[in-house]
Amino acid sequence: MTVLASSLDTAGAEYAARRAAMLDKLAGLDAEHAKAVAGGGEKYVARHRARGKLLARERVELLLDPDTPFLELSPLAGWGSDSPAYTVGASLVTGIGVVSGVECLITANDPTVRGGASNPWTLKKAFRAHEISLANRLPSIHLVESGGADLPSQKEIFIPGGALFKFLTRSSAAGIPTVAVVFGNSTAGGAYVPGMSDHVIMVKERAKVFLGGPPLVKMATGEESDDESLGGADMHARTSGLADYHAVDEPDALHTARRVVARLDWRKAHPDPPPAAPPAYPEDELLGVVPGDLKVPFDPREVIARVVDGSDFDEFKPLYGTSLATGWARLHGYPVGILANARGVLFSAESQKAAQFIQLANQRDIPLVFLHNTTGYMVGKDYEQGGIIKHGAQMINAVSNSRVPHLSVLMGASYGAGHYGMCGRAYDPRFLFAWPSAKSAVMGPQQLAGVLSIVARASAEAKGTPYDEDGDAALRAMVEQQIEAESLPVFLSGRLYDDGVIDPRDTRTVLGICLSAIHTAPYAGVHDGYGVFRL
Structure with a gap:
């Protein structure tokens, strides 16, 4: 069976706190x-x-x-x-x-x-x-x-x-x-x-x-x-x-x-699918999925289970690159491929898995849905030596050159190049929406403020001048406050970096309307004669 099992404890205190925060x-x-x-x-x-x-x-x-x-x-x-x-x-x-x-x-x-x-x-x-x-x-x-x-x-x-x-x-x-x-x-x-x-x-x-x-x-x-x-x-x-x-x-x-x-006698390029089974779990439960602190991971399968038809999800490579869940489902009867961040960070395995999955979707002409909760691609000496740049580039290349329609939903964090790899606004998704819990920026506020502090401290050391610790604390606080404000969904939506901030409970309906609109026009994936590369 490919119906997702839910482990969300809707009677627990943690769920109640998350739900209350989302309602606020x-x-x-x-x-x-x-x-x-x-x-x-x-x-x-x-x-x-x-x-x-x-x-x-x-x-x-x-x-x-x-x-x-x-x-x-x-x-x-x-x-x-x-x-x-x-x-x-x-x-x-x-x-x-x-x-x-x-x-x-x-x-x-x-x-x-x-x-x-x-x-x-x-x-x-x-x-x-x-x-x-x-x-x-x-x-x-x-x-x-x-x-x-x-x-x-x-x-x-x-x-x-x-x-x-x-x-x-x-x-x-x-x-x-x-x-x-x-x-x-x-x-x-x-x-x-x-x-x-x-x-x-x-x-x-x-x-x-x-x-x-x-x-x-x-x-x-x-x-x-x-x-x-x-x-x-x-x-x-x-x-x-x-x-x-x-x-x-x-x-x-x-x-x-x-x-x-x-009197237009207008016809859609693709027929509407037959009526679909609703998810096996209430959409209302989506209010308590995302933690208030986006550093805390959550399982995106809990979201998928409350969005796709019958909560039926065939996961692709479930044991490989486990920080990214990929798989096939139907949403209001339309076939979709889903890429959903599971633990925030994208490693080399996740990047290669995503690139292969996107190629498969293009080979089969299936639209893609990207569910964002990523802090970006992994950094560090071991990861750089392991090829994270070229592997991340493979994923971004696949997203950039994919020709099937893309839909993106920002659920939690969407930082750095991870925002690009998960088909952010600059990568022309047909539609992009955000939940009120979403945040997007070059990096998190604390990380960005910390980077500026490290650079300023190194500059003072190179010049042989004493470092102003009080000034550093004030700068970090100011930068964190600014980046936090500029990462919020209402700020980004005000600049039309998304198509709207939506109630999580409306996600299935919104995606269904978008999928129906997408199928008014003909589309086809990339068919270049090479087949799928196993990256």
Whole structure:
């Protein structure tokens, strides 16, 4: 039998302490998510509603098929930004949802935040959404109400911002449908979103699409004009032809968008699998798996047992390279290969095992799931002499050149080159999520502070000067505090180094949505004619 047996003591004090710590982290995460949902705050939400308009997430909800999930992406974008003008969420909602039976990438401007104007974080978030749409061939629907660039930050927006139009045109050229629904202002650069979309819907007496509004036209040409004649929905439906559909109100516009998607006759490259058996253990128990101190190892099989179908896991090389668990499973019916850090450190055996396993997955066209809890590759004289660099390089080479889709979840530590070998953000996983317990940096705070201290002490010794022990203690404390803050998932998610910080209990659902999205596009592993090297 390959059903995993669990040794997690859910009645023990240690489990209870871990669970309580995770729930505390989740409460903090909920508070940060609430800031994104609040948008521009009560004043601007009330003003928006007084105009008879729906909020961004309400528009998304009406667009989606009833009782279907919406996987919101990068909800904490812009968290910790230096500018108070850039709210959490970056004035944009993005995510994956089902519209008329079709999985779509959805974006929605939040007009309660500076009129939906784009700031640098908005761009980063929008770019990431377009990358996901292109990589997975997901039709994209853009719910538009934006005043264009946030002018005080134009120096950071104007030049890179043009890539938004590039993404739209490349999607269309690749045969991936793009739909724009315009609810209000879509000015200047924002006018090119409907201008470059395949299908355009505008709301009567609400949508305003023009390169330059009446004030700019007056300044540039001296011409007197008004919003409606210059860029209103009626004009674009009757005169310019930019609007394909003229909706009477917002619900009608969203209904029309659903009909447009229904008429796409969109087909996935891979059929959906049959219904799958749930895990043999409750997903709720994932709250008590990760220790509060990430130096304490935990068995990732406890996670796998609560995520994969039937808790059924065929482990590959279970007696070799035991700090890395590798094996085959199904998740919501989709076959996957899993690489999960078991004791943090990656040695030569683990690196070679991973490289071989990745080759096997490519030979069989099976997507890979990476579950992170690693402090990096092992250091020390014996390990250097044993070839840890070249063996780690084999693993990173395999990850870099693998062509099957990758999904990554940061559960605990994800430090140093181990983050790279386990398919961190720089290695283009299709999706990457983090648990609230995760931390990621070049190394742990204490190790990094200690390295700086050793270097400073050696420098003082070389110069023959006395070493300031009090200054060293203060420096170490400051560095540890800084690195700890910069390693936290909300900080990293704010910079879009992941696609969101998720509740561990939602891991199976989130991965299932991602796997379904991945199978919209065709993919194949590396088939180079050499077969699998036994590294």
